[in-house]
Amino acid sequence: MRGLTNRLLAGVLAAAATLLPRADRARWREEALAVLLDTPPPLRYRYALDTLVKLPVLAWQQRLAARAAHPPLSWPVSACAGAGLLAVPVVMVAALALEPVIGEDGAEFFFLVSPCGMLPAVAASCFHRARQRGGGARRHLLAALVALFAGTGPVAAGALGLGVGATGAGDRLAVAVALVAGLAPGGWLLHSGAGALLRGRGPTALGALGAAAGAGLLGVPVGLYLGMVAPALGWLGALVSALSLLVLVPSFAGWSVWAGVRLLAGRSEPLTR
Structure with a gap:
């Protein structure tokens, strides 16, 4: 059961990571998954939902930072x-x-x-x-x-x-x-x-x-x-x-x-x- 849960979380995070710039996706996915797996099961899904809700804001900030570093x-x-x-x-x-x-x-x-x-x-x-x-x-x-x-x-x-x-x-x-x-x-x-x-x-x-x-x-x-x-x-x-x-x-x-x-x-x- 735990292995199925871990694969489910990994799949959800991999799909959500597509919102981020491609260079930042792998690192965010690995760090987010490590934090969630280290969270006690009663709070894990609440933290996962919180992570997904905040992801669009993080993606927007990273794109702003990339544009500032490399102006178009x-x-x-x-x-x-x-x-x-x-x-x-x-x-x-x-x-x-x-x-x-x-x-x-x-x-x-x-x-x-x-x-x-x-x-x-x-x-x-x-x-x-x-x-x-x-x-x-x-x-x-x-x-x-x-x-x-x-x-x-x-x-x-x-x-x-x-x-x-x-x-x-x-x-x-x-x-x-x-x-x-x-x-x-x-x-x-x-x-x-x-x-x-x-x-x-x-x-x-x-x-x-x-x-x-x-x-x-x-x-x-x-x-x-x-x-x-x-x-x-x-x-x-x-x-x-x-x-x-x-x-x-x-x-x-x-x-x-x-x-x-x-x-x-x-x-x-x-x-x-």
Whole structure:
């Protein structure tokens, strides 16, 4: 009978803990269960009811404390970042659908520049975190560089590669520099998605989509670079790029839409912590 009672209390507390921020649920559930099990049986259910009645107030206080420690983006900035992310899948789908009209080169161009919709979100996140860590010229310069390369995809990377080629360094080096610089969007998105998963920021599925999209964005240029530096392994590079592209398209589109809608609604916590 006692074991059944303990399981019942544990189940009720686990369900009630969903009101709390995800990072605080496990600890509250364990502490509340330990206190209740240490309470004499005649008072246990009264204390359990008291704990459940006070839980919404505790959840509200914890969310206020989290917002104070990590203030959200202002709504205009959040809305601009959300609109940019929502534009990413629109441009990607339009590029593929309009290929018969605009031609293969035009479709490829729009598909390649579609990640530029990440720029407002990446810039908002980088500069917000730079201010949270004390600001200063060095932090803001680093934020600007990360936003430039991670937020524009192959645009800034391609410009850097052209600049290296213009110095007479050679075409292979220019392509290598462009490909390495092209890892920035995938690296930022993988770091952001994995960080959200590990620290419990935002929905779990959203963090998983972001991490998968980041891995896909990393895999495509890695496959291209592998085929360039080791022609004998060109088949492996093509396989890596193809598999990465299969992961990238649905996960990147899903993450962009979901994160964009949340940003338009003012839910910017994954970008500000």
